[in-house]
Amino acid sequence: MKTVILYASVHHSNTKKVVEAMREELSADLMDLMEEPMPDVSGYDIVGLASGSYFGKMHQRIQDFAVKGGLRSGQRAFLVCTCGMRYKDHTASVKRILRKRDIGVANTFQCRGYDTYGVFGKIGGIAKGRPDRRDLERAREFAKRLNVL
Ligand SMILES: Cc1cc2nc3c(=O)[nH]c(=O)nc-3n(C[C@H](O)[C@H](O)[C@H](O)COP(=O)(O)O)c2cc1C
Numbered sequence: 001m002k003t004v005i006l007y008a009s010v011h012h013s014n015t016k017k018v019v020e021a022m023r024e025e026l027s028a029d030l031m032d033l034m035e036e037p038m039p040d041v042s043g044y045d046i047v048g049l050a051s052g053s054y055f056g057k058m059h060q061r062i063q064d065f066a067v068k069g070g071l072r073s074g075q076r077a078f079l080v081c082t083c084g085m086r087y088k089d090h091t092a093s094v095k096r097i098l099r100k101r102d103i104g105v106a107n108t109f110q111c112r113g114y115d116t117y118g119v120f121g122k123i124g125g126i127a128k129g130r131p132d133r134r135d136l137e138r139a140r141e142f143a144k145r146l147n148v149l
Helices: 014-026 060-068 092-100 133-148
Strands: 003-008 029-032 046-054 076-083 104-112
Touching: 003 014, 003 060, 014 029, 014 046, 014 076, 014 104, 014 133, 046 060, 060 092, 076 092, 092 104, 104 133
Parallel strands: 003 029, 003 046, 046 076, 076 104
Antiparallel strands: none
16 A cells, blocks of 8 residues: 655644654655645555644644645545644544545544643643654554554
8 A cells, every 4th residue: 555644743843753653664655745735645545644733623734735635535544643632633624624525534643742832831831752652652553553454
């Protein structure tokens, strides 16, 4: 299965660390949506979309790609999100967009990521050191399972 992971990781590169761990298991290509917002993914079977959570949703570049990017209904997607607080599913809005476009979401990975936004910065941030070794191990396990789906 040919796999690509598109990511937007702008706060502390938390999501980038996670997708790099996944790449080792999947032999996936990685593409930075901050450098190239609408890459051609027509040659891939599985497309991962990954970012931090910004105001409860995945990064705008991910949302834009989900709406306008060249995903086909035959392709499968998976979602990866890091967040300061794991109180909700931060990928829900992207899932809705993909569902409307008839793109199947194989699975979702979410973990905490170091967060110094706003008031949290004044207290030294939350989720310090995350993603940590265990998060990255979970990310690799998640990627292994994707490989056999
Ligand atoms: C502008 C901004 C808004 C954020 N909003 C949320 C939020 O609503 N919920 C949350 O749990 N984390 C929030 N965070 C924390 C990030 O989701 C978290 O630090 C994430 O790991 C960042 O990923 P990145 O380093 O890959 O960009 C926010 C961070 C920033 C900079």
